[in-house]
Amino acid sequence: MQQYFYLKKEDLGDLLSEINKSHALFIPSKKDDDYIYLSFSQLQPEEIIYSIYRGVEPIKSFLTHSREIVNEYFQSFDSSAEAKPIAVFGVKNCDLSSLTLQDFVFEQGIEADPIYKKRRENLLIISSDCTGFKKTCFCLAVGNKPYPEKNFDINLSPINNGFVVEVGSSKGETLIRRLSQYFTAATTGQIAGSKIKRDNVVNDLSQHLASVNMPPKDALQKNVREGYESGVWKEQMLTCVECGACNFICPSCHCFLLADDMRENKSRRIRIWDSCLYANYSRVAGGANPLNTRAKRLRNRFMKKFDFFPDNLGQFGCTGCGRCIEACPAKIDIREVLKALAKK
Amino acid sequence: MKNIYSPIKAVIENITEETPTIKTFHLKPVEPIVFRTGQFVELTVPGIGEAPFTPSSDPFIKDRLEITIMNVGRVTTILHNMKPGDVVGIRGPYGKGYPVDDFVNKELIIVGGGVGLAPLRSLLLHLFNDMDKYKRVSLYYGSRSPKDIVYKRLLPQWEKRDKFDLTTTVDMGDETWKGRVGLVTTILKDFKVDKNQAKAIVCGPPIMMKFTTFKLIDEGFKPENLYLSMEKNMSCGLGKCGHCRLGKYYICKDGPVFTFEQIKDLHDIWD
Numbered sequence: 001m002q003q004y005f006y007l008k009k010e011d012l013g014d015l016l017s018e019i020n021k022s023h024a025l026f027i028p029s030k031k032d033d034d035y036i037y038l039s040f041s042q043l044q045p046e047e048i049i050y051s052i053y054r055g056v057e058p059i060k061s062f063l064t065h066s067r068e069i070v071n072e073y074f075q076s077f078d079s080s081a082e083a084k085p086i087a088v089f090g091v092k093n094c095d096l097s098s099l100t101l102q103d104f105v106f107e108q109g110i111e112a113d114p115i116y117k118k119r120r121e122n123l124l125i126i127s128s129d130c131t132g133f134k135k136t137c138f139c140l141a142v143g144n145k146p147y148p149e150k151n152f153d154i155n156l157s158p159i160n161n162g163f164v165v166e167v168g169s170s171k172g173e174t175l176i177r178r179l180s181q182y183f184t185a186a187t188t189g190q191i192a193g194s195k196i197k198r199d200n201v202v203n204d205l206s207q208h209l210a211s212v213n214m215p216p217k218d219a220l221q222k223n224v225r226e227g228y229e230s231g232v233w234k235e236q237m238l239t240c241v242e243c244g245a246c247n248f249i250c251p252s253c254h255c256f257l258l259a260d261d262m263r264e265n266k267s268r269r270i271r272i273w274d275s276c277l278y279a280n281y282s283r284v285a286g287g288a289n290p291l292n293t294r295a296k297r298l299r300n301r302f303m304k305k306f307d308f309f310p311d312n313l314g315q316f317g318c319t320g321c322g323r324c325i326e327a328c329p330a331k332i333d334i335r336e337v338l339k340a341l342a343k344k
Numbered sequence: 345m346k347n348i349y350s351p352i353k354a355v356i357e358n359i360t361e362e363t364p365t366i367k368t369f370h371l372k373p374v375e376p377i378v379f380r381t382g383q384f385v386e387l388t389v390p391g392i393g394e395a396p397f398t399p400s401s402d403p404f405i406k407d408r409l410e411i412t413i414m415n416v417g418r419v420t421t422i423l424h425n426m427k428p429g430d431v432v433g434i435r436g437p438y439g440k441g442y443p444v445d446d447f448v449n450k451e452l453i454i455v456g457g458g459v460g461l462a463p464l465r466s467l468l469l470h471l472f473n474d475m476d477k478y479k480r481v482s483l484y485y486g487s488r489s490p491k492d493i494v495y496k497r498l499l500p501q502w503e504k505r506d507k508f509d510l511t512t513t514v515d516m517g518d519e520t521w522k523g524r525v526g527l528v529t530t531i532l533k534d535f536k537v538d539k540n541q542a543k544a545i546v547c548g549p550p551i552m553m554k555f556t557t558f559k560l561i562d563e564g565f566k567p568e569n570l571y572l573s574m575e576k577n578m579s580c581g582l583g584k585c586g587h588c589r590l591g592k593y594y595i596c597k598d599g600p601v602f603t604f605e606q607i608k609d610l611h612d613i614w615d
Contacts, residue, residue: 070349073390073433109583110438110597114345228611255586258349258579260393267391269349274586282587284577285395285417288550290615304589311592 004186005165007156011182012163013048016040016089018179023087023124026062028055033134037088050158051090052132054321058251059095060102062086063119064273066248070115070258071269085122092130094137094321096151097144098251104313105254124171127152128163129198133205136322138335140205141214144320147198157194164194214335215342220316224306227341233295236337239330240294244275246324246332252305252317255281276301302337348582351388351433352377357408358428362494366459367424368400368412373434376406381470382441382463382573382601386581387411387423388433395419396438396578398463398600403470409434412462412494438581439600442467442545442571451479451537453565455556457486457528457548461494463573464547468502475507480537485512486528486552490521528552529559539564547573554614557604570604574613 007015019025020040028035028051029043035055106116130137130146139146148155153172156163164186167173176183215223227233247253257274260267274281277298282291291297305317318334325333354377358370379385381403388394395417401410415424426432444467452471456464464483471481483502487493493512503510513524513531524531528548535542544565546556553572560570574595576588583597591610593599607613 071347071351073351074353105584111346111348111582113584114347117345254584256580256584258394258585260388260391262391269388271349276586282577284575285420288615290576290612300589304586308589308592 002185003167004191005167005176005183006186006190007163007165007182009162012050013045015179015182016048018182019087019089019124019126019175022085024084025087025089027088028090035090040089050128050131050156051092053130053134053137054092054094054323055090056249056323058249058321058323059088059091059098059125060251060254062088062123063102063116064106064254064256064271067270067272068115069261069268070271073267073269085124086119087124087126089126089128091125091127091148091152092321093127093145093148094139094319095251096125096127096148097139097315097319098321099151100315101252101309101313101317102254124175125151125153126156127154127168128156129158129194130201131158131197132201133208134322134326135208136325137205137320138209138212138214138322139320140202141209141212141217141335142220142316142318142320143217145198146201146205158197159190159193162190164190212335213339215338217316219342220306220338221310223338223341224302227344228299228303230341230344232337232340232344233299234293236332236340237294237298240277240298240332241330242275242277242279242294243329244277245327245329246301246334247275247277248273249323249327251319251321251323252309276304298332298337302341306338349435349580351386351394351435354432354434356426356428356430356432359426362412362496363492365416365492366412366414366494368410369423369426369432370408370410371432371434372408377409377434377437378406379403379409379437380441381444381466383437383439384463384578384581384596384600385409385411385434385436385438386578387413387419388435389419389422389426390431390433392422393419394433394435394579396581396596398466398573399437400462400465401469402473403466404473412459412465414459436581438578438596440598442470442601444470447471447543448477449479451542452481453484453535453537453542453544453560454481455484455486455528455532455544455546455548455560457552457556458488458492459494460548460552460573461485464545465495465498467545472502472505475505478507481508482537483508483510484528484531485510486515486531486548487512488515490514490518527555529555532556532559532563535563540566541569543569543571545571550575550614561604566605567608568603568605571601572604572607573601574599574607 025040026037106113152168283289309317354373360368578596583594588595
């Protein structure tokens with residue numbers, strides 16, 4: 001099957017409406033300067049928009065939940081039974097890139113997490129190019145592009161009066177075959193047009209990042225490693241209130257806590273997103289706590305993202321989405337931490 | 345598809361009191377749990393939580409397992425109050441365990457501290473199954489005081505074995521104690537082994553592991569021949585939950601046993 005199709009702008013709503021019949025579709029909805037995902041069924045046709053940059057919620061929130069039951073003791077339990085498969089429209093590359101990390105953690109390794117695996121297999125991803133960026137965006141500085149390269153089913157690149165639609169998976173191919181009435185073959189001119197738009201966004205974002213002046217990406221792992229004993233961690237952590245927002249909003253953070261929950265005389269195991277900035281994150285029975293200061297916990301976060309993941313996966317545990325910068329009530333800025341480490 | 349968070353039900357058949365703070369739980373799982381020596385399991389008290397332990401029993405026994413537990417935390421306190429007949433859950437086994445094939449035809453120095461003798465008991469029972477394979481096994485065991493010695497009933501039996509010797513010490517003696525007094529590092533000397541070839545296996549609290557490692561390196565043992573049981577708050581056991589990271593490793597899936605060579609250049613390994 002060919003890779004590129006053309007979708008008319010006026011057909012987008014009908015296409016999404018069709019997808020919403022087979023899936024629980026979530027699409028971006030504008031709220032102030034941000035996008036939040038809302039259920040397609042709740043929105044009016046005129047509310048269907050093309051998002052310029054990434055939404056507030058990371059894609060991981062469709063795959064693991066902040067708190068969910070994973071086991072009922074000594075009983076068969078299938079928490080992966082969900083009524084309708086989920087589809088998400090408007091996913092940007094910072095989130096797609098984080099899926100490589102989430103898949104590595106939950107699908108690969110010794111055993112796959114069955115709950116994640118089922119949701120991941122069922123998830124339909126309709127991604128789209130960034131046509132702009134937020135001030136906090138820095139994907140290029142960690143080696144990511146502001147347009148999708150992998151981990152999508154179909155991707156929309158806007159051109160005049162329509163979209164170039166790229167097929168990224170067999171699931172996407174099936175979708176296009178099923179809804180072929182909306183698609184025609186893309187012309188080389190249309191494809192070239194979408195590439196020019198991509199290049200323009202890359203240029204604009206590069207100019208913005210030049211003013212931010214982050215260290216080169218090839219130096220990040222080395223800087224974090226060599227800054228292990230530096231005072232930067234303490235300096236940067238003075239204002240941290242240990243809320244965990246940076247972790248929970250991060251598309252790459254995956255840590256969780258298994259805990260037991262007893263209700264109505266029935267015990268269940270629950271899985272809760274955990275934060276490595278919480279004081280008890282690394283505490284063991286008996287009270288020993290290797291990460292017993294906030295500075296050590298910040299360092300641990302950076303070692304995980306910029307040392308562990310490059311070593312184990314060949315990719316940073318940061319995709320440059322900038323959400324943690326916006327979420328932090330203490331104004332701790334991942335870009336500034338990386339810059340401070342580079343100066344030491 | 346298998347639910348990786350679901351434990352197997354196990355009945356507590358018997359409980360042996362080892363010391364005032366340490367008990368051995370004799371468990372019968374409803375289906376066999378096959379583990380290799382040095383692997384760990386997550387022992388769960390339904391409704392309360394779970395904690396990681398390395399079984400202390402013979403890995404060749406498939407239908408039962410024993411876990412020796414010190415009362416130090418929330419889950420272990422409740423375990424210590426349980427009675428025979430009570431039900432717990434077991435997930436696992438996890439981790440790689442001891443690389444016993446590397447021990448064949450070698451002189452083995454085994455160093456235990458306190459309740460750290462529990463995983464080593466499982467290793468010893470594995471070795472005792474076929475002692476012809478090993479040149480000699482020497483166990484060095486240190487505990488805080490005579491009353492803190494675990495497996496008091498077993499140590500004299502082990503001592504009678506061929507190709508095995510035992511040296512014990514306590515940090516502080518009492519009126520009954522006639523043996524050595526001093527930290528375990530004080531008995532780690534005058535080795536009559538080929539230090540280039542001998543394997544040393546260490547398990548105990550972090551501070552003991554640290555000074556034992558330094559002492560054995562000083563004595564001339566090779567970093568690649570030192571096997572250390574590392575410990576952090578392993579929760580999922582599968583390298584997913586993130587808690588037990590040690591440098592580029594997860595202790596739960598890449599360990600819990602590491603050679604000193606593997607981890608000596610990592611930060612804060614003794615914390």
